[in-house]
Amino acid sequence: SQQGEEDPQALSIQEGENATMNCSYKTSINNLQWYRQNSGRGLVHLILIRSNEREKHSGRLRVTLDTSKKSSSLLITASRAADTASYFCAIIGNDMRFGAGTRLTVKP
Amino acid sequence: EAGVTQFPSHSVIEKGQTVTLRCDPISGHDNLYWYRRVMGKEIKFLLHFVKESKQDESGMPNNRFLAERTGGTYSTLKVQPAELEDSGVYFCASSQYYRTGEKAFFGQGTRLTVV
Numbered sequence: 001s002q003q004g005e006e007d008p009q010a011l012s013i014q015e016g017e018n019a020t021m022n023c024s025y026k027t028s029i030n031n032l033q034w035y036r037q038n039s040g041r042g043l044v045h046l047i048l049i050r051s052n053e054r055e056k057h058s059g060r061l062r063v064t065l066d067t068s069k070k071s072s073s074l075l076i077t078a079s080r081a082a083d084t085a086s087y088f089c090a091i092i093g094n095d096m097r098f099g100a101g102t103r104l105t106v107k108p
Numbered sequence: 109e110a111g112v113t114q115f116p117s118h119s120v121i122e123k124g125q126t127v128t129l130r131c132d133p134i135s136g137h138d139n140l141y142w143y144r145r146v147m148g149k150e151i152k153f154l155l156h157f158v159k160e161s162k163q164d165e166s167g168m169p170n171n172r173f174l175a176e177r178t179g180g181t182y183s184t185l186k187v188q189p190a191e192l193e194d195s196g197v198y199f200c201a202s203s204q205y206y207r208t209g210e211k212a213f214f215g216q217g218t219r220l221t222v223v
Contacts, residue, residue: 003150003153006181033211033212034192035214041216041217041219042112042199042214042215042216043199043212043214044214045150045211045212048210048211078164088151088211094164095141095153095156095163095164096141096153096156096161096201096203096212097153098143098150098151098153099150099151100148100149100150100151101150105146
């Protein structure tokens, strides 16, 4: 299975702090993507990093990829209460697989 | 541009009944995926269509689940007969090109409750 595994399962921080979430996987990948899910809604694509890239930025998001360790991290800087959501990494090989996600709570 | 549409948004059925979920992907998207999430656990892969063909259906729990994608457009997921453990939120996603791993667009999900 190419399923991703996120950690931590839950993360609670204060507004303004940075949040780091990690994702590990077991097989080779085409690319890795991060998605966000607000309660009761569908997943929304955040950022994509290809297997030949090591780091990517998008606004307050920073994603790293280490293919030798088969891991990725998502950093959200200067967090806001509106960032409260579940975050999932998607492992893209022949298809698209997810893990259980990290539940982020940002306290105002 | 319309997004991915799923309906119904909610369904409550009794054990043993049949339910059919529908997903309308974004027009022109080759890839269509079905997932299920149970009680805040992992988003479990069910199957992947490329156009009208089942590329991978290894995640389908058992033969009570049947997925189709007519003419490579919309898809249906039928559960017959439904069991209690089938409860969860069923998500559909679509993306444009096979094997390029472009970003996927998700529907809002169908919350299925089997009582």
